[in-house]
Amino acid sequence: MALAAALVLVVLIAGGAVAGWYLGKVEDDRMRQMKPYLPDKQLERAQDLVSALNSRDPRKLQLLRNTSAAPDAPDNLQLDRLIEAAFPLPDCRYALDSVRDRGEQGTMDISWVSSDTRTYRYDMLITETCPGRAPLRRVIAVIAVPYMGGYWTDASLLIER
Numbered sequence: 001m002a003l004a005a006a007l008v009l010v011v012l013i014a015g016g017a018v019a020g021w022y023l024g025k026v027e028d029d030r031m032r033q034m035k036p037y038l039p040d041k042q043l044e045r046a047q048d049l050v051s052a053l054n055s056r057d058p059r060k061l062q063l064l065r066n067t068s069a070a071p072d073a074p075d076n077l078q079l080d081r082l083i084e085a086a087f088p089l090p091d092c093r094y095a096l097d098s099v100r101d102r103g104e105q106g107t108m109d110i111s112w113v114s115s116d117t118r119t120y121r122y123d124m125l126i127t128e129t130c131p132g133r134a135p136l137r138r139v140i141a142v143i144a145v146p147y148m149g150g151y152w153t154d155a156s157l158l159i160e161r
Helices: 002-032 039-055 074-085
Strands: 093-110 114-129 136-146 152-159
Touching: 039 093, 039 114, 039 136, 039 152, 074 152, 093 136
Parallel strands: none
Antiparallel strands: 093 114, 114 136, 136 152
């Protein structure tokens, strides 16, 4: 009787281990299968980002921050400096012209997110208008990273021109 109980226990433990491995693998596979970052969502996010850039307040940009650290932690300060570099010139404003989807970009090191994380890119095609000057076309790339539920979330900016 004791031998039968021990055998049942071993079978249950082995079955639980196999089930745990399988469920973990399924979850890993789901994380690899990101949901598409659709053009209408990119446009909506780009409009919000351009508005926030025009405000000249780095905290208004909805980019992924290190929330486990103090607000002035070095990685959050680094993100703030990056955002400030993307602000329009003094007395100038941005207007969003369009968005260009660039798709997945492979891995990138975004220090406040993690090293070597998958990335997705879309470009904001912007016109910068300043009093007394000809309009200037600019491109600011938005880098998104995987987030909860298989969705992409914007994490960084790249200033091209």
